[in-house]
Amino acid sequence: EDQVTQSPEALRLQEGESSSLNCSYTVSGLRGLFWYRQDPGKGPEFLFTLYSAGEEKEKERLKATLTKKESFLHITAPKPEDSATYLCAVRGNTNAGKSTFGDGTTLTVKP
Amino acid sequence: NAGVTQTPKFQVLKTGQSMTLQCAQDMNHEYMSWYRQDPGMGLRLIHYSVGAGITDQGEVPNGYNVSRSTTEDFPLRLLSAAPSQTSVYFCASSPAGGASEKLFFGSGTQLSVL
Numbered sequence: 001e002d003q004v005t006q007s008p009e010a011l012r013l014q015e016g017e018s019s020s021l022n023c024s025y026t027v028s029g030l031r032g033l034f035w036y037r038q039d040p041g042k043g044p045e046f047l048f049t050l051y052s053a054g055e056e057k058e059k060e061r062l063k064a065t066l067t068k069k070e071s072f073l074h075i076t077a078p079k080p081e082d083s084a085t086y087l088c089a090v091r092g093n094t095n096a097g098k099s100t101f102g103d104g105t106t107l108t109v110k111p
Numbered sequence: 112n113a114g115v116t117q118t119p120k121f122q123v124l125k126t127g128q129s130m131t132l133q134c135a136q137d138m139n140h141e142y143m144s145w146y147r148q149d150p151g152m153g154l155r156l157i158h159y160s161v162g163a164g165i166t167d168q169g170e171v172p173n174g175y176n177v178s179r180s181t182t183e184d185f186p187l188r189l190l191s192a193a194p195s196q197t198s199v200y201f202c203a204s205s206p207a208g209g210a211s212e213k214l215f216f217g218s219g220t221q222l223s224v225l
Contacts, residue, residue, distance in 0.1 A: 043216030
């Protein structure tokens with residue numbers, strides 16, 4: 001059974017204070033690891049897909065990396081508008097039709 | 112494009128009542144799914160469909176029914192609502208059902224069962 005564990009549950013940063021969110025996973029044959037952003041009262045919004053260990057993707061202040069056991073979402077010099085819940089999900093070979101999600105990390109960036 | 116549209120946005124039910132949550136997408140996506148999200152938790156898959164006429168169970172299917180008569184629509188039916196079904200429900204779709212495809216989400220339906 002695919003499993004995803006995200007840490008920390010909550011993270012408070014000052015504006016400009018860089019940090020990382022962790023996503024540890026177990027999956028039978030990784031088809032894709034996904035990062036989503038969710039604002040309060042809204043549905044998740046896609047950020048990145050990573051397919052194989054060593055891959056990296058960047059978008060503005062966010063950079064996602066992938067190893068065989070975990071993924072990191074690095075946030076460089078965050079701004080208050082980066083405050084949101086960040087969700088990690090995996091899709092594997094044995095459950096190709098299903099995405100398994102972690103519980104998320106709620107990020108708060110104070111000005 | 113409207114993307115994925117869910118209705119209603121809010122709903123209050125009494126225990127034992129039935130209702131249907133509507134989901135429609137205008138992107139011609141083959142894959143559609145329903146998730147529920149409880150406070151402080153991630154998304155748990157209820158049911159999914161890889162195309163019209165094909166549905167399958169997810170992680171938490173009990174108490175819910177689905178059907179997929181068209182590519183565009185994927186309604187979720189609560190047969191006899193229970194307080195444990197109080198949650199936020201999200202519909203999501205992706206192209207062709209491929210395992211590497213990202214999900215597009217609706218804005219959610221907040222359901223309270225009294």
